[in-house]
């Protein structure tokens with residue numbers, strides 16, 4: 118393959134008169150422009166050759182295609198590649214050349230047909246797949262729309278309602294379901310895929326099988342009035358669920374045009390909209406997230422050394438509380454045998470009970486069978502001592518945040534666990550060097566910081582010290598992948614990456630409220646910005662105990678930039694500790710529904726008088742934009758410190774940490790990406806101004822000051838970072 122080109126297709130014509138065109142672009146046979154242009158030339162050749170009666174398209178190495186080459190969108194966005202004429206691929210190539218050809222095409226689908234991959238197959242006259250194939254149109258997840266005819270062909274093949282479900286949720290279906298929906302014509306074992314597809318193609322030529330152009334089908338479409346109602350409902354839902362995104366509604370416009378004015382008009386609308394969405398900011402953010410998420414497992418100096426992950430056959434967890442039981446659940450769900458250790462029978466029983474409850478909730482929701490529940494639970498064993506730790510490959514300590522307790526545990530682990538065993542701690546704030554102080558095992562000590570509930574939350578912060586070996590990181594990255602977490606490797610410091618970014622966010626909110634801003638307006642502005650909830654609702658959810666414990670760590674370690682508010686401690690004194698006590702910043706009813714509490718004023722006023730703060734008329738009537746700036750620019754400031762200190766290797770890792778750890782909206786691309794979309798100069802100038810008026814909490818760090826003064830991007834690599842990694 119030419120090193121400048123990305124992928125190709127090859128065509129082989131058999132003695133049966135079938136031309137087999139294979140898509141080749143590892144690892145997922147994505148449809149790069151090179152692949153698509155090659156496909157076009159192969160088609161032109163196949164159509165002109167007298168020895169070709171029919172065509173089969175397939176993908177190399179057991180994968181049909183993972184869709185359009187996503188990096189192509191980036192090239193168009195950056196202007197490094199010119200977009201082809203609007204509709205060139207979907208109309209000129211796929212519809213007019215392939216679907217309208219005088220020779221039939223059959224798609225032979227193994228592995229996956231996603232996005233443009235499925236769309237290409239739908240332009241064929243039949244689709245044969247293997248049982249494991251995944252079929253879907255996940256484009257909306259990337260901020261684009263199915264732009265190779267998917268908005269027109271999918272509803273015509275599977276019906277409008279199912280097509281909307283598949284497009285709006287981005288969820289793929291398996292081959293069997295695809296078959297029953299009419300998307301797939303036959304499901305056959307892998308070994309028979311090509312022969313069946315070839316025969317099917319010849320059967321079409323000889324009219325033993327129907328010659329169907331999906332785009333011309335109408336039998337699955339509802340009557341116009343009904344279709345309009347269905348689309349109206351879909352629009353309403355989309356507006357509610359994705360209020361800050363335009364592309365899902367634009368996609369529905371293309372669908373509707375096709376139903377109302379016919380498939381040609383629909384294809385034209387789809388092409389027009391498909392080209393417009395590429396330049397939306399939300400699309401840029403989502404595409405950045407796609408690559409950044411996959412980039413977190415590429416750690417310079419670690420994953421580029423050819424190390425092979427060791428097999429982790431058994432894991433022990435110390436502590437069966439909320440975190441320990443959640444981690445145990447995540448592990449057994451991915452088939453790791455787990456030992457859960459507690460200090461006494463009562464705690465052990467409670468820990469195992471929590472794991473059981475986590476799984477039972479899946480059984481209740483229908484996502485786990487009773488047999489699978491039994492089998493999964495059988496992977497969990499309880500223990501009250503370390504005897505059973507003699508053959509474990511990894512231990513994860515998840516006890517309370519108490520340094521001397523953790524030190525004792527790690528000293529014991531060194532005695533009982535085998536030499537190769539990874540010794541991990543789930544601490545969220547404590548320095549790992551301190552935890553391992555009483556051992557000689559510093560090279561195998563690592564942080565495995567899960568987020569609560571650990572079996573649900575997708576992020577795993579892997580914390581390494583200066584001594585942690587690269588092999589241990591590679592092993593933990595592999596475990597992370599197996600338990601379906603997005604890992605981010607960070608350096609060792611108080612709060613690591615996520616909690617360090619979280620802290621100024623909550624602090625800024627407290628600062629504003631003490632100066633007269635309305636907490637409920639802050640929560641509402643932050644939710645509208647796209648966070649799952651505002652800072653006050655979040656404090657209620659995690660509970661004031663946790664909030665105070667974390668704050669204490671920060672006040673001790675970063676006193677110069679902490680804002681000490683008494684609002685939470687005052688409420689806690691009154692036994693209001695958040696949602697668990699049904700009272701916090703909000704009041705909660707039986708159904709956990711939150712409502713504002715007029716009594717809150719009392720605590721705010723008292724805290725204000727204790728800190729000596731005054732109501733500031735400017736801060737009382739902040740606009741939503743100003744609220745977002747005053748709560749998130751301090752987060753950007755802290756993210757810059759984390760980056761400059763080398764706690765994170767890449768700015769994109771902080772984007773992923775913010776999205777998966779804090780709930781930062783993915784369509785804004787993550788904290789650093791968002792900051793760069795606003796501009797470092799502006800952020801710096803705002804923080805600088807606030808620090809002069811309101812104090813050091815807002816003071817821009819040296820890194821931000823330097824980049825801000827030049828207007829340089831914050832995410833550009835740090836050249837001489839004092840790397841802690």
Ligand SMILES: CCC/C=C/C(=O)SCCNC(=O)CCNC(=O)[C@H](O)C(C)(C)COP(=O)([O-])OP(=O)([O-])OC[C@H]1O[C@@H](n2cnc3c(N)ncnc32)[C@H](O)[C@@H]1OP(=O)([O-])[O-]
Pocket residue numbers: 144145147148183184185186187188229231232233234255256259261262263264265391408411412
């Ligand atoms: C134009 C309008 C119409 C069409 C639109 C579309 O089709 S939009 C597209 C619609 N399609 C989608 O949205 C599907 C997006 N892809 C996926 O969901 C998953 O990658 C997967 C399920 C295909 C494989 O999961 P898995 O866990 O086995 O593997 P993994 O996820 O780690 O990926 C391995 C490597 O492949 C890379 N790569 C993958 N896909 C693409 C791509 N399309 N392009 C480029 N690259 C792609 C990925 O970056 C990674 O590279 P790295 O880091 O090794 O250098």
